[in-house]
Amino acid sequence: MMNKEDIATKKNEKKYQQANECPITIFMEKIGGKWKPVIIWLLILNKVMRFNELDKSIDGISQKMLSQQLKDLEQLGILNRKSYPVIPPKVEYSLTPKGQSLEPILDAMKTWANDNVLYSK
Amino acid sequence: MMNKEDIATKKNEKKYQQANECPITIFMEKIGGKWKPVIIWLLILNKVMRFNELDKSIDGISQKMLSQQLKDLEQLGILNRKSYPVIPPKVEYSLTPKGQSLEPILDAMKTWANDNVLYSK
DNA sequence: ACAAGTACTTACAATAAAGTAAGTAACTAA
DNA sequence: TTAGTTACTTACTTTATTGTAAGTACTTGT
Known part of the structure; x- marks a missing residue:
C-alpha cells in the first residue's frame, strides 16, 4: 500500500522520465550549439x-x-x-x-x- | 616585466589550429539543432x-x-x-x-x- | 601621465529558431 | 450532409540565441 509520499514520488518519477527525452537530444542540448x-x-x-x-x-x-x-x-x-x-x-x-x-x-x-x-x- | 614563460610563449609564436570552415561546425550546421x-x-x-x-x-x-x-x-x-x-x-x-x-x-x-x-x- | 596587455562583464540591439492555431486538399464511409 | 483521414502550409507570435560596443581591473613599460 502506498502512502502520499510514494504516490508523489511515483508521479515525479514518471514526469522526470518524460522530461528526460532521448539521449541524443540530451547530447545536443549539452554540447550542441554554435x-x-x-x-x-x-x-x-x-x-x-x-x-x-x-x-x-x-x-x-x-x-x-x-x-x-x-x-x-x-x-x-x-x-x-x-x-x-x-x-x-x-x-x-x-x-x-x-x-x-x-x-x-x-x-x-x-x-x-x-x-x-x-x-x- | 615579462616572466620566463611569457617570453618563451612570445618567442615560439605558437601556431594554433584554426577553426574557420571547421568540419565539426559544418556538421553541426547540417544535422544539429533541436x-x-x-x-x-x-x-x-x-x-x-x-x-x-x-x-x-x-x-x-x-x-x-x-x-x-x-x-x-x-x-x-x-x-x-x-x-x-x-x-x-x-x-x-x-x-x-x-x-x-x-x-x-x-x-x-x-x-x-x-x-x-x-x-x- | 598614459597606453598596453589579458580576461573578462554589462547593457542593449538584432537575428534566428521555434511555438500556436488555423486552414487546405481530396476522397470515403456513415 | 457531415465527419474523418493524412500530410502538409500559412500567418502570426513568442522565446532563445547571438551580436555590438563599451567598460572594468590591475600592473608594467615608455
Missing part, C-alpha cells in the same frame, strides 16, 4: 589554450560568447579552468577526461562532414 | 516511417517543424521521401545510405549521454 563543439575540438587538438588564443582561433566569436561557452563547459565538467594570479591575467583551459572522451565522436563528425558535405553535392 | 538528430535516430531504429508516426513519436514537435526538418534533411540527401498517390495521402520516409552512415555517430552520442549526463552529477 560554439561549444569547436571549442572542444580546439582543446582536443591543442591540449591547453588561453582565452585569447581561443578567441583568435575561432573565427567570428565574440569575447562575450567565448566567456559564456567556457563557463557552460566548465560547469558540465568538460573543461578545466586554471587561473594564474599574475598581471596581466593568465588563464589556461584544458579538457577533463570527460571532455577528452568526446574525441572519437567529434572525430567521426569531422570525417562525416569531410566525406559527405564538403566535397559532395 | 529536431534533426532525433528524426534521424528514429529512422535508424524503425527504417521506414510515415509523417504521422514521426509526429507521434517525437514528443513536443509540431507538424510545421516536422515538415520543415524533413524537407531540410531530404535536401541534404539524408532521407528519402516516397509519396503514394492515394487518398488520404501516404508518405514514407527512410534514410539514404548517407543518412545511414550517421548511425555510429548518433550511437556514440547516445552512449556518451548515458554515461556522462544522465547518471552523473
